[in-house]
Amino acid sequence: MTTVKRTRRKYTADFKRDAVALVTELGYKPSEAGRSLRIKKSLESDESS
Secondary structure, eight states, rough: OOOOOOOOOOOHHHHHHHHHHHHHTTOHHHHHHHHHHHHHHHHSSSOOO
């Protein structure tokens, strides 16, 4: 059995700011913002660093 190692995607501070703005300023639901930005569902609720 072969396992595939996945690389973790890194998001810039600007990308994170824009993602938050979709929800806080434009009224998107978090799930809508995630779909719009093509973010996996598991990342929608993670704390950003």
